[in-house]
Amino acid sequence: MSRGGAEREQGMKAKHQRLVLVVIAVLAIVGAGLLAAWSLRNQANYFYLPEQMAADPPEIGQAVRLGGMVQAGSLKTAADGVTVHFMVTGKTDAAIPVRYSGILPDLFVEGSGVVAEGSLGPDGVFIATNLLAKHDENYVPKELEGMGTKEAAKIAADTTVGLD
Amino acid sequence: MIAEIGLAALWLAAALAVLQMVSGVMALRVPEGEAAPLAIYTRPAAILQAFLAVLSFALLLYAFAITDLSIKLVASNSHSMKPLIYKVTGTWGNHEGSMLLWVGVLAASGGLLAAFEKRLPERTMGATLAVQGFVALGFYAFLLLSSNPFERLPVPADEGTGLNPLLQDIGLAFHPPTLYAGYVGLSVAFSLAMGALLTREVNPSFARVMRPWVLGAWVLLTLGITAGSFWAYYELGWGGWWFWDPVENASLMPWLAATALMHSVSVLAARDALRTWTIMLGVLAFSMSMLGTFLVRSGVLTSVHAFAVDPERGSFILALLGLYIGGAFTIFALRAGAVAEGKRFAAASREGALVFNNLMLSAILAIVLLGTLYPLLTEAFDVRVSVGPPYFNPASAIFAIPMLLVMAVGPLLRWRADRPARIQFEILLIAAVVIGAIALVSFFGSYPLLPLLGLGLAPALAVAAVLPLRGRNLRRVPVATWGMVLAHFGVAVSLFGMACEGAFTEERLAAVAPGGTEQVGDFAVTLEGVAPVAGPNWTAIEARLAVRQDGGKPVILTPQARSFWSPPQATSESALLTKWNGQLYAVIGNRAEDGRWQLRLWWKPFVTCIWYGGILIALGGVLAIAGRLRVDIKRRRAAVRGAGRRADLEALQPLPVPAE
Numbered sequence A: 001m002s003r004g005g006a007e008r009e010q011g012m013k014a015k016h017q018r019l020v021l022v023v024i025a026v027l028a029i030v031g032a033g034l035l036a037a038w039s040l041r042n043q044a045n046y047f048y049l050p051e052q053m054a055a056d057p058p059e060i061g062q063a064v065r066l067g068g069m070v071q072a073g074s075l076k077t078a079a080d081g082v083t084v085h086f087m088v089t090g091k092t093d094a095a096i097p098v099r100y101s102g103i104l105p106d107l108f109v110e111g112s113g114v115v116a117e118g119s120l121g122p123d124g125v126f127i128a129t130n131l132l133a134k135h136d137e138n139y140v141p142k143e144l145e146g147m148g149t150k151e152a153a154k155i156a157a158d159t160t161v162g163l164d
Numbered sequence B: 001m002i003a004e005i006g007l008a009a010l011w012l013a014a015a016l017a018v019l020q021m022v023s024g025v026m027a028l029r030v031p032e033g034e035a036a037p038l039a040i041y042t043r044p045a046a047i048l049q050a051f052l053a054v055l056s057f058a059l060l061l062y063a064f065a066i067t068d069l070s071i072k073l074v075a076s077n078s079h080s081m082k083p084l085i086y087k088v089t090g091t092w093g094n095h096e097g098s099m100l101l102w103v104g105v106l107a108a109s110g111g112l113l114a115a116f117e118k119r120l121p122e123r124t125m126g127a128t129l130a131v132q133g134f135v136a137l138g139f140y141a142f143l144l145l146s147s148n149p150f151e152r153l154p155v156p157a158d159e160g161t162g163l164n165p166l167l168q169d170i171g172l173a174f175h176p177p178t179l180y181a182g183y184v185g186l187s188v189a190f191s192l193a194m195g196a197l198l199t200r201e202v203n204p205s206f207a208r209v210m211r212p213w214v215l216g217a218w219v220l221l222t223l224g225i226t227a228g229s230f231w232a233y234y235e236l237g238w239g240g241w242w243f244w245d246p247v248e249n250a251s252l253m254p255w256l257a258a259t260a261l262m263h264s265v266s267v268l269a270a271r272d273a274l275r276t277w278t279i280m281l282g283v284l285a286f287s288m289s290m291l292g293t294f295l296v297r298s299g300v301l302t303s304v305h306a307f308a309v310d311p312e313r314g315s316f317i318l319a320l321l322g323l324y325i326g327g328a329f330t331i332f333a334l335r336a337g338a339v340a341e342g343k344r345f346a347a348a349s350r351e352g353a354l355v356f357n358n359l360m361l362s363a364i365l366a367i368v369l370l371g372t373l374y375p376l377l378t379e380a381f382d383v384r385v386s387v388g389p390p391y392f393n394p395a396s397a398i399f400a401i402p403m404l405l406v407m408a409v410g411p412l413l414r415w416r417a418d419r420p421a422r423i424q425f426e427i428l429l430i431a432a433v434v435i436g437a438i439a440l441v442s443f444f445g446s447y448p449l450l451p452l453l454g455l456g457l458a459p460a461l462a463v464a465a466v467l468p469l470r471g472r473n474l475r476r477v478p479v480a481t482w483g484m485v486l487a488h489f490g491v492a493v494s495l496f497g498m499a500c501e502g503a504f505t506e507e508r509l510a511a512v513a514p515g516g517t518e519q520v521g522d523f524a525v526t527l528e529g530v531a532p533v534a535g536p537n538w539t540a541i542e543a544r545l546a547v548r549q550d551g552g553k554p555v556i557l558t559p560q561a562r563s564f565w566s567p568p569q570a571t572s573e574s575a576l577l578t579k580w581n582g583q584l585y586a587v588i589g590n591r592a593e594d595g596r597w598q599l600r601l602w603w604k605p606f607v608t609c610i611w612y613g614g615i616l617i618a619l620g621g622v623l624a625i626a627g628r629l630r631v632d633i634k635r636r637r638a639a640v641r642g643a644g645r646r647a648d649l650e651a652l653q654p655l656p657v658p659a660e
Helices: A003-042 A052-054 A149-159 B002-029 B037-067 B074-078 B084-092 B095-116 B122-146 B175-198 B206-237 B248-273 B275-297 B311-338 B349-378 B389-412 B422-442 B451-471 B477-502 B609-652
Strands: A045-048 A064-070 A083-088 A095-101 A113-120 A125-134 B506-512 B517-520 B523-534 B540-547 B555-557 B562-567 B568-573 B575-579 B582-591 B597-604
Touching: A003 B275, A003 B349, A003 B389, A045 A052, A045 B477, A052 A064, A052 A113, A064 A095, A064 B517, A095 A113, A095 B122, A095 B477, A113 B389, B002 B037, B002 B095, B002 B122, B037 B074, B037 B084, B037 B095, B037 B122, B037 B523, B074 B095, B074 B609, B084 B095, B084 B175, B095 B122, B095 B175, B095 B275, B122 B248, B122 B311, B175 B206, B175 B275, B175 B311, B206 B609, B248 B349, B275 B311, B311 B562, B349 B389, B389 B422, B389 B477, B422 B451, B477 B597, B506 B517, B506 B575, B517 B597, B523 B582, B523 B597, B540 B575, B540 B582, B555 B575, B562 B582, B568 B575
Parallel strands: A045 A064, A095 A125
Antiparallel strands: A064 A083, A064 A113, A083 A095, A113 A125, B506 B597, B517 B523, B523 B540, B540 B555, B540 B562, B562 B568, B575 B582, B582 B597
16 A cells, blocks of 8 residues: 555544544533433422412422521420421411421521421421521522512611611 | 722723734734734733733722722722721622632733743734633623723712621632632633634644643632632531532533543643544633633622622623633634544543543533523523532432543553553452442441442542552652642542541531530530620620540630621631541531520541542642643753754854964
């Protein structure tokens, strides 16, 4: 074979190898994408308002999040000193009982907004593993943003030191 | 005057970015070999622009340091009572300041490139600087048109509003500049990739120019992520070290891309293979840092990092993102076919292992990216979801575990082609360590799958990391190889910390009356008392905990619950007791009605290894840079000396022979 032919063959093989690499890369990324899509459907953590949870409760033990207002007068601490019970309400009368063991977030008080991460227990009590409350006026849990401008404005007025 | 000079400097820098871009493009349009009339301006424009952008940022720093309350940004983000260090670091604790820091670092690195990089062909350099100018211009426009950091108040404020107390922390103060410098380093890699693609100079000498920038960016990202993780661990008081928070993911994604790019650019430099793949990763890495900036800065996410809630700014960054990424991928699609193929290699070779791990890193990147964007996508359909560890942990582990196994054997393989049988002893040794460690751990207790696998892989990776040194004269091993060994060893250390934290953590949550004692791990923790304390801009209640290990001498820990007054906010300051084999983590909570205090205690064995590992990985990167630079400087010196000798010889030769 002439030298030019060998070079051309070398070029063909290099091109062939590049094609194989591209195919493997596409397969790997598509595989990752499919795996992601499949597990996102199973593992994504859905957000419920109290009225939604009352009307159409999630499966027992499934990880979800519950967002609403801590009902005034409902916050009770159990005898062990670290477990609290409270009710979360939304725009309707529906109220979901919540149990949480742990240190309460810094701005967690009755009447404030809260997002509880956890799952529904067999007795209908929502067992929270984590509570997210308002951190400051700039950091509201995303789900609470749409909760009505009135509350938001009230909280902002309570906590903001204005420039004026 | 400070504000006006700063603003003027910023406008001038923007004008210079235009000049840099235009002159770079003009140089490209002239046929090769001919002199372009404007090309001489490209480098000076980049250098002067760097000076002006840095000056502008320095002036803002000064305004924050003296708390100039006539500037709106200072008034709404600072406070005269704040400690000086947080006044200064508060400069980038807000939207405008952090964007100014972004362009400052961007311009500075462009200037460095223009001033010191002489190895590239002039045309490639021109194209690179043109791209760099184009990227900078977008950010200048963003700053000047929608987020002017130097805006004055009509009437100076009496007092500032203050800085988010969560950000008033020394660790966090230096976390954003580190990450930004990393992001921006990737922008230089991107500009270089584009420049090489446009001028058809994708070859090993280009890769050698790009490599230090990629390595540097990668080191900074590694340090930034490590620092951010440690900050989240001790400052949030939740006891976790990684939450798969979108903002954390925004910093992890460029790191994954940069890790792939760093390995691929080394293959290109050493073996002249993976040309197009390297360019693609360069584009991808920069896209991920732009996406990170967009996610964090646009306000589509809510977190302590999201400053901008102005929708106009979000759209502006999104438009920039679309322009850069879309433009880059278009050029890539048009030009990639013209890049000549690199050298071939067999599947069982070091290149093959690197390609495999590049793919695994890209797959993990895809998993993280989709998980991060999924809530944004579903929100468009009014479905609110969040994605957390139940998705990210297993989905990324599916790709991380094969990657770690290949990482163990890859450095033992030869370039181009190798027989796996040649390294069968090493493979068997690594397999034996994995299986032995898993069997040993399972014998003592039952643990979740992922930490168990981690505990098996970590010692195997540690052994595998030093295997490339076997049978070599340690004094003659290149510095860069030591860097690789150290970084891979760091991965093992970090993985060991993560696995231990996942498998062996003990937690105790209780309400304790003063004088009461709780047991966690080997420690007896006694609450001696709770007292109020005050700092410069906060008050707190502080618990005094006496910690005794196996009845030994007590150590005092003082966790606090702090209340800041400007802005009004409460934070909990955890207290840590570090031992050689782990950390005791204590948080104080609320006071119950009966006078007991809530205490949350964790014993986390070897948790510190996570961050020590991160530091080792970064040190490995530093050694790699040092090794490459040393070789480079030696070469330059040799070239200079060679040229000098030739000049001497030439000067000697034509000496006239004296007449006799």
